[in-house]
């Protein structure tokens with residue numbers, strides 16, 4: 644028998660700059676663990692449909708579907724996603740194998756005016772997120788929000804073109820794209836609570852990927868503390884039946900053997916906000932997320948969800 648040659652890990656990714664940064668981050672990490680890698684770029688619906696708001700494209704997983712198809716047909720071994728963009732329930736034949744160590748989780752204000760401060764005077768703020776739009780309406784009722792879609796460079800180009808005074812983005816993407824110098828303001832985590840999964844990179848594979856390969860990949864890529872936090876946040880999202888079009892938010896943090904979860908929902912006009920906090924042992928992270936969702940729903944979250952669904956229908 645010939646000596647076994649290790650076949651390279653084929654890493655599937657979208658082609659945006661942030662997606663490629665993430666794929667190269669995975670590639671570097673795997674190479675450091677002694678594996679060979681190959682990056683395969685795949686275009687998704689979310690990359691092509693740029694003229695519609697995300698919540699109006701409708702289909703769940705606009706950034707993930709094509710990658711998942713390639714996992715199934717075996718043309719890639721793993722798919723790399725921003726964890727935030729992965730649907731709360733993934734298809735039966737696939738699994739989330741690893742979550743890489745999280746970047747800082749907060750949102751930032753990006754402007755060409757370094758002195759820009761939210762709430763001073765008449766301002767037009769670009770965002771494509773219903774969560775950020777609702778929170779702006781609540782905490783800065785005088786700002787005017789405007790739709791801002793596209794990948795990070797596209798959004799920054801629109802800002803440069805003068806369509807907005809500033810835009811809201813996740814710090815993680817901004818730092819990874821080296822736009823830090825344009826940060827005018829860091830938004831506090833107690834008001835602008837991030838979306839579930841923000842700042843982490845998720846690794847998805849087919850369940851039938853050979854077990855040995857799965858274990859090698861998981862060992863190299865998975866960051867246990869991040870994985871626990873994401874398990875809680877994603878269980879919350881799943882129980883809320885959220886998806887990216889619903890302004891829910893969730894942030895888990897660890898304190899020793901304990902996971903603390905803060906999560907809630909905000910109405911589209913920003914007037915109603917429900918926020919709950921619960922803690923549990925790290926072995927109960929998913930149950931914690933589910934419990935917290937039930938608490939939010941029973942305290943009026945169900946009404947907010949229903950009115951959002953009606954408004955969008």
Ligand SMILES: NCc1[nH]cc(CCC(=O)O)c1CC(=O)O
Pocket residue numbers: 725726727728811812813814815816840841842843844
């Ligand atoms: N929905 C787009 C998206 N997906 C992940 C990030 C940022 C990076 C991250 O959270 O990992 C962004 C852009 C943004 O929200 O500013």
